[in-house]
Amino acid sequence: DAGxxxxxxxxxxxxxxxxTLRCKPISGHNSLFWYRQTMMRGLELLIYFNxxxxxxxxxxxxxxxxxxxxxxxxxxxKIQPSEPRDSAVYFCASSLLNEQFFxxxxxxxxx
Amino acid sequence: xxxxxxxxxxxxxEGQEVNITCSHNNIATNDYITWYQQxxxxxxxxxxxxxxxxxxxxVASLFxxxxxxxxxxxxxxxSLSDTAVYYCLVGDLGTDxxxxxxxxxxxxxP
Numbered sequence: 001d002a003g004x005x006x007x008x009x010x011x012x013x014x015x016x017x018x019x020t021l022r023c024k025p026i027s028g029h030n031s032l033f034w035y036r037q038t039m040m041r042g043l044e045l046l047i048y049f050n051x052x053x054x055x056x057x058x059x060x061x062x063x064x065x066x067x068x069x070x071x072x073x074x075x076x077x078k079i080q081p082s083e084p085r086d087s088a089v090y091f092c093a094s095s096l097l098n099e100q101f102f103x104x105x106x107x108x109x110x111x
Numbered sequence: 112x113x114x115x116x117x118x119x120x121x122x123x124x125e126g127q128e129v130n131i132t133c134s135h136n137n138i139a140t141n142d143y144i145t146w147y148q149q150x151x152x153x154x155x156x157x158x159x160x161x162x163x164x165x166x167x168x169x170v171a172s173l174f175x176x177x178x179x180x181x182x183x184x185x186x187x188x189x190s191l192s193d194t195a196v197y198y199c200l201v202g203d204l205g206t207d208x209x210x211x212x213x214x215x216x217x218x219x220x221p
Contacts (some may be wrong), residue, residue: 041157048208091155093154099160100147100155102155105152
Protein backbone atom coordinates (compact mmCIF):
# COMPACT_ATOMS: atom_id res chain seq x y z
CA ASP A 1 0.00 0.00 0.00
CA ALA A 2 1.27 3.49 -0.79
CA GLY A 3 0.19 4.86 2.55
CA UNK A 4 -1.92 7.97 3.04
CA UNK A 5 -1.73 10.18 -0.04
CA UNK A 6 -2.17 13.92 0.12
CA UNK A 7 -2.27 16.50 -2.62
CA UNK A 8 -0.98 18.98 -3.34
CA UNK A 9 2.24 18.77 -1.33
CA UNK A 10 2.70 22.51 -1.51
CA UNK A 11 0.17 25.25 -2.15
CA UNK A 12 0.78 28.97 -2.37
CA UNK A 13 -2.24 31.18 -2.78
CA UNK A 14 -3.40 34.71 -2.20
CA UNK A 15 -5.65 35.85 0.57
CA UNK A 16 -9.30 35.44 -0.32
CA UNK A 17 -8.82 32.51 -2.66
CA UNK A 18 -10.42 29.12 -2.15
CA UNK A 19 -8.07 26.27 -1.22
CA THR A 20 -8.90 22.57 -1.46
CA LEU A 21 -6.69 19.94 0.12
CA ARG A 22 -7.14 16.30 -0.79
CA CYS A 23 -6.54 13.04 1.00
CA LYS A 24 -6.70 9.38 0.04
CA PRO A 25 -6.62 7.17 3.14
CA ILE A 26 -5.14 3.71 3.34
CA SER A 27 -7.51 1.18 1.85
CA GLY A 28 -9.56 -0.57 4.51
CA HIS A 29 -9.10 2.07 7.18
CA ASN A 30 -12.38 3.30 8.62
CA SER A 31 -11.30 6.50 10.37
CA LEU A 32 -9.85 9.63 8.79
CA PHE A 33 -8.41 12.67 10.51
CA TRP A 34 -7.42 16.18 9.44
CA TYR A 35 -4.75 17.99 11.48
CA ARG A 36 -3.08 21.37 11.22
CA GLN A 37 0.45 22.05 12.46
CA THR A 38 2.09 25.40 13.11
CA MET A 39 5.05 26.43 15.23
CA MET A 40 2.85 28.46 17.52
CA ARG A 41 -0.02 26.03 18.06
CA GLY A 42 1.60 22.66 17.44
CA LEU A 43 -0.43 19.79 16.01
CA GLU A 44 -4.18 20.41 16.22
CA LEU A 45 -6.96 17.98 15.34
CA LEU A 46 -9.46 19.74 13.09
CA ILE A 47 -12.01 17.03 12.32
CA TYR A 48 -12.31 13.30 12.10
CA PHE A 49 -14.58 10.88 10.27
CA ASN A 50 -15.58 7.34 11.07
CA UNK A 51 -17.04 5.27 8.24
CA UNK A 52 -17.29 8.48 6.17
CA UNK A 53 -19.38 10.25 8.81
CA UNK A 54 -18.02 13.33 10.61
CA UNK A 55 -17.75 12.46 14.29
CA UNK A 56 -16.06 15.48 15.83
CA UNK A 57 -15.49 18.81 14.10
CA UNK A 58 -14.93 20.83 17.25
CA UNK A 59 -11.41 21.64 16.13
CA UNK A 60 -12.47 23.34 12.91
CA UNK A 61 -11.44 26.95 13.52
CA UNK A 62 -14.36 28.70 11.86
CA UNK A 63 -16.95 28.55 9.12
CA UNK A 64 -14.36 29.22 6.47
CA UNK A 65 -13.20 25.62 6.95
CA UNK A 66 -15.21 22.66 5.72
CA UNK A 67 -14.41 18.99 5.24
CA UNK A 68 -16.12 16.23 3.32
CA UNK A 69 -15.70 12.51 2.89
CA UNK A 70 -17.93 11.44 -0.01
CA UNK A 71 -16.61 7.87 0.06
CA UNK A 72 -14.18 5.64 1.92
CA UNK A 73 -11.26 6.49 -0.34
CA UNK A 74 -11.37 10.26 -0.54
CA UNK A 75 -11.65 13.33 1.64
CA UNK A 76 -11.26 17.06 1.12
CA UNK A 77 -10.56 19.98 3.41
CA LYS A 78 -11.64 23.30 1.96
CA ILE A 79 -10.81 26.82 3.12
CA GLN A 80 -12.91 29.60 1.62
CA PRO A 81 -11.86 32.37 1.75
CA SER A 82 -8.28 31.72 2.82
CA GLU A 83 -6.37 34.09 5.10
CA PRO A 84 -2.65 34.46 5.89
CA ARG A 85 -3.19 32.98 9.37
CA ASP A 86 -4.27 29.72 7.70
CA SER A 87 -0.68 29.16 6.61
CA ALA A 88 0.39 25.83 8.09
CA VAL A 89 1.09 22.21 7.28
CA TYR A 90 -2.10 20.21 7.01
CA PHE A 91 -1.89 16.49 7.69
CA CYS A 92 -4.37 13.79 6.90
CA ALA A 93 -4.24 10.51 8.81
CA SER A 94 -6.20 7.28 8.68
CA SER A 95 -6.58 4.41 11.11
CA LEU A 96 -8.25 1.05 11.54
CA LEU A 97 -7.23 -0.22 14.98
CA ASN A 98 -6.10 2.76 17.01
CA GLU A 99 -2.80 3.36 15.20
CA GLN A 100 -2.94 6.46 13.04
CA PHE A 101 -0.98 6.59 9.80
CA PHE A 102 -0.14 10.09 8.67
CA UNK A 103 0.29 11.39 5.17
CA UNK A 104 3.22 13.59 4.10
CA UNK A 105 1.23 16.76 4.64
CA UNK A 106 0.34 19.78 2.52
CA UNK A 107 2.29 22.94 3.21
CA UNK A 108 -0.08 25.84 2.67
CA UNK A 109 1.12 29.41 2.34
CA UNK A 110 -1.46 32.17 2.08
CA UNK A 111 0.01 35.50 0.99
CA UNK B 112 -9.04 13.35 27.29
CA UNK B 113 -6.26 13.34 29.84
CA UNK B 114 -3.69 16.11 29.63
CA UNK B 115 -0.06 15.13 29.33
CA UNK B 116 3.11 16.90 30.40
CA UNK B 117 6.53 16.10 29.02
CA UNK B 118 9.89 17.88 28.85
CA UNK B 119 10.20 20.39 26.03
CA UNK B 120 13.60 19.12 24.93
CA UNK B 121 16.34 16.60 25.67
CA UNK B 122 19.88 16.12 24.43
CA UNK B 123 21.77 12.85 24.12
CA UNK B 124 24.76 11.29 22.41
CA GLU B 125 24.89 8.42 20.02
CA GLY B 126 24.88 5.03 21.70
CA GLN B 127 23.22 6.21 24.89
CA GLU B 128 19.87 5.11 26.24
CA VAL B 129 17.27 7.86 26.32
CA ASN B 130 14.31 7.89 28.65
CA ILE B 131 11.49 10.38 28.11
CA THR B 132 8.95 10.61 30.88
CA CYS B 133 5.40 11.79 30.42
CA SER B 134 3.07 12.80 33.21
CA HIS B 135 -0.68 12.13 32.94
CA ASN B 136 -2.18 12.50 36.38
CA ASN B 137 -5.79 12.45 35.21
CA ILE B 138 -5.61 9.29 33.15
CA ALA B 139 -8.92 7.43 33.04
CA THR B 140 -9.53 3.72 33.46
CA ASN B 141 -10.17 3.16 29.75
CA ASP B 142 -7.24 5.26 28.55
CA TYR B 143 -4.24 3.84 26.76
CA ILE B 144 -0.85 5.53 26.45
CA THR B 145 0.57 6.01 22.98
CA TRP B 146 3.82 7.51 21.74
CA TYR B 147 4.43 9.00 18.31
CA GLN B 148 7.63 10.21 16.65
CA GLN B 149 7.84 13.07 14.18
CA UNK B 150 10.76 13.95 11.93
CA UNK B 151 11.00 17.39 10.31
CA UNK B 152 8.77 17.78 7.26
CA UNK B 153 6.98 14.48 7.95
CA UNK B 154 3.81 13.41 9.69
CA UNK B 155 3.96 11.72 13.09
CA UNK B 156 4.63 7.99 13.16
CA UNK B 157 3.34 5.50 15.74
CA UNK B 158 6.06 4.08 18.00
CA UNK B 159 4.46 2.14 20.81
CA UNK B 160 1.31 1.80 22.87
CA UNK B 161 0.50 0.31 26.26
CA UNK B 162 -1.96 0.13 29.13
CA UNK B 163 0.14 -0.96 32.11
CA UNK B 164 3.48 -2.51 33.12
CA UNK B 165 5.95 -2.84 30.29
CA UNK B 166 5.64 -3.07 26.54
CA UNK B 167 8.57 -3.67 24.21
CA UNK B 168 8.86 -3.71 20.43
CA UNK B 169 11.73 -3.54 17.96
CA VAL B 170 12.03 0.23 18.35
CA ALA B 171 11.40 1.10 21.99
CA SER B 172 10.13 0.10 25.41
CA LEU B 173 7.31 1.68 27.34
CA PHE B 174 7.27 1.54 31.12
CA UNK B 175 4.03 2.27 32.97
CA UNK B 176 3.91 2.17 36.79
CA UNK B 177 1.01 0.66 38.67
CA UNK B 178 -0.77 3.98 39.25
CA UNK B 179 -0.48 4.82 35.51
CA UNK B 180 -0.03 8.51 36.27
CA UNK B 181 3.14 8.61 34.25
CA UNK B 182 4.93 6.63 31.57
CA UNK B 183 8.47 6.44 30.26
CA UNK B 184 9.51 5.87 26.67
CA UNK B 185 12.91 4.22 26.51
CA UNK B 186 15.02 4.35 23.36
CA UNK B 187 18.03 2.01 23.59
CA UNK B 188 21.33 3.09 22.03
CA UNK B 189 20.08 6.13 20.11
CA SER B 190 21.59 7.19 16.82
CA LEU B 191 21.60 10.49 14.97
CA SER B 192 18.51 9.36 13.08
CA ASP B 193 16.53 9.31 16.32
CA THR B 194 16.62 13.10 16.42
CA ALA B 195 12.94 13.98 16.32
CA VAL B 196 9.97 15.20 18.35
CA TYR B 197 8.34 12.56 20.53
CA TYR B 198 4.69 12.91 21.56
CA CYS B 199 2.98 11.22 24.47
CA LEU B 200 -0.78 10.83 24.09
CA VAL B 201 -3.44 9.44 26.38
CA GLY B 202 -6.91 8.49 25.30
CA ASP B 203 -9.66 5.95 25.07
CA LEU B 204 -8.96 3.72 22.10
CA GLY B 205 -12.65 3.46 21.43
CA THR B 206 -12.94 7.13 20.53
CA ASP B 207 -10.07 7.28 18.03
CA UNK B 208 -9.47 10.89 18.96
CA UNK B 209 -5.90 11.87 19.84
CA UNK B 210 -4.77 15.15 21.33
CA UNK B 211 -1.15 15.99 20.66
CA UNK B 212 0.72 18.06 23.24
CA UNK B 213 3.90 20.02 22.68
CA UNK B 214 6.08 16.93 22.51
CA UNK B 215 9.71 16.45 23.50
CA UNK B 216 12.35 17.51 21.02
CA UNK B 217 15.19 15.00 21.23
CA UNK B 218 18.54 16.03 19.78
CA UNK B 219 21.15 13.31 19.39
CA UNK B 220 24.76 14.42 19.00
CA PRO B 221 27.64 12.42 17.54
